[in-house]
Amino acid sequence: MLQNQTKENKQGRNTAFKTMCGGQALIEGIMMRGPKKQAVVVRKPDGQLETQVKDLRFIKDRYPVLGLPFLRGVVNFADSMYNGVTALMYSAEFFPEDGESGEEEEESKLEQWLEQHLGSEKATSVITTLAVLLGVGMSIGLFFLLPTLLGAFIVLFTDSMLARNLAESLLKIVIFVGYLALCSRMKEMKRVFSYHGAEHKTIFCYEAGLPLTVENVRIQPRHHPRCGTSFLFMVIAISILVSTAVFAIWPVHNALLRFLAHLAMLPVIVGISYEFNRWAGRHDGPITRILVAPGLWLQNFTTFEPDDSMIEVGIHALELVLPEEKGTDAW
Numbered sequence: 168m169l170q171n172q173t174k175e176n177k178q179g180r181n182t183a184f185k186t187m188c189g190g191q192a193l194i195e196g197i198m199m200r201g202p203k204k205q206a207v208v209v210r211k212p213d214g215q216l217e218t219q220v221k222d223l224r225f226i227k228d229r230y231p232v233l234g235l236p237f238l239r240g241v242v243n244f245a246d247s248m249y250n251g252v253t254a255l256m257y258s259a260e261f262f263p264e265d266g267e268s269g270e271e272e273e274e275s276k277l278e279q280w281l282e283q284h285l286g287s288e289k290a291t292s293v294i295t296t297l298a299v300l301l302g303v304g305m306s307i308g309l310f311f312l313l314p315t316l317l318g319a320f321i322v323l324f325t326d327s328m329l330a331r332n333l334a335e336s337l338l339k340i341v342i343f344v345g346y347l348a349l350c351s352r353m354k355e356m357k358r359v360f361s362y363h364g365a366e367h368k369t370i371f372c373y374e375a376g377l378p379l380t381v382e383n384v385r386i387q388p389r390h391h392p393r394c395g396t397s398f399l400f401m402v403i404a405i406s407i408l409v410s411t412a413v414f415a416i417w418p419v420h421n422a423l424l425r426f427l428a429h430l431a432m433l434p435v436i437v438g439i440s441y442e443f444n445r446w447a448g449r450h451d452g453p454i455t456r457i458l459v460a461p462g463l464w465l466q467n468f469t470t471f472e473p474d475d476s477m478i479e480v481g482i483h484a485l486e487l488v489l490p491e492e493k494g495t496d497a498w
Contacts, residue, residue: 185449186374188488189393190481191251192363193258197481198251199366201488205250208484209258210476219257220487240441241434245299252298309346310403311429314338319422328418336407343403347396347468357471362480364389365473369481373489379482381475389470390463392455393448396470397462401440404461409436 190199196209200223207219226242227234233242318335325331350356371387372379391397409432419425447459473481 184374184376186370187448188370188373188485190366190370190484191247191254191395192359192366193255194262194359195362196258197362197366197369197477197484198254199481199484199488200250202490204488205254206484206487207254207257208480208487209261210480211261216480216483217261218483218487236442237435237438240438243441244437248299248303249295252302253295256295256298307430307433310339310343311406311433312426314342315422315426315429319425322420328414328420332411332414336411339403339407343400344465344468347465351468360469361471361473362477364470365477365481366484367391367394367470368473368478369485373485379486381478381482384478384482385475389472390466392459392463393444394462394466394470396466396468397447397459398440398444400462400465401443402436405439405443406432406436409439 188199188201190197193207193209195211196207196217198205198207203223205221205223209217211217225234226246227239233239314335317338318331321331321334351360365384367389368384368387369379370391372384375387377383406429410429413428413432414425419428443458447455
């Protein structure tokens with residue numbers, strides 16, 4: 168049924184549109200999320216494709232208030248983080264690291280202990296939750312706490328709150344760009360970022376109304392306005408605007424209090440960033456192109472050109488999540 172409908176989508180729809188489908192690059196694979204399904208496709212060491220498909224359950228269906236603008240941004244961000252880490256851990260299972268038998272044995276003991284006390288499913292949930300919390304904590308520490316602490320040294324030269332806000336803003340941008348540039352130079356990440364490019368190209372091909380073939384996907388651009396890289400940049404940019412406005416009205420000099428204020432503002436910043444990313448994904452005008460240009464430029468660090476085998480993974484993953492009724496995945 169899905170294959171027949173997918174074929175109908177390829178042949179019957181030849182007009183461009185904006186889809187709500189999105190994805191994430193994994194270790195030798197891609198995760199795609201459609202309006203109702205999520206698919207993970209991994210190319211195993213033997214060249215075969217391993218596929219995992221599940222139906223999506225949205226918390227907004229149980230609590231409609233969480234689907235309102237701005238609130239949905241925080242909820243969807245947390246959900247994307249959890250599902251993304253889960254998919255990443257799943258893809259990593261097919262590629263065990265060599266030469267780390269001691270660490271692997273210790274990790275196995277921890278997994279066995281959790282499974283004995285919580286059960287297999289709950290143990291996996293706990294490990295994933297801890298990984299998400301660790302990732303969020305490291306991001307907050309790197310992009311918010313560190314600039315706040317370093318920006319505090321500006322008081323050695325001036326008491327100007329404007330100068331301190333400017334220093335923290337510049338540090339946020341420098342640290343973020345430097346982090347992406349460093350990741351892009353890591354050998355292990357280059358293939359992940361190539362799969363990232365395959366994900367973008369596949370979605371662009373589908374949005375262009377073209378048949379999902381390797382040839383059609385290959386010629387598509389690899390920078391997409393709804394990319395997670397663009398979203399993270401928007402979080403940084405909006406945090407600069409919001410914090411500058413807040414601290415201009417309510418000057419805070421103590422570094423710890425400033426950091427706590429940043430944390431308090433973070434849900435608002437994430438909500439605004441999500442709505443902007445959503446808006447940018449549905450529009451393609453001169454103003455939109457100007458606003459999304461910095462995020463697209465940063466994707467030069469996080470998306471590389473994929474090979475045909477990577478494109479095949481992207482196509483297969485997207486086909487698995489396309490809706491049965493055409494057009495129901497449009498914005």
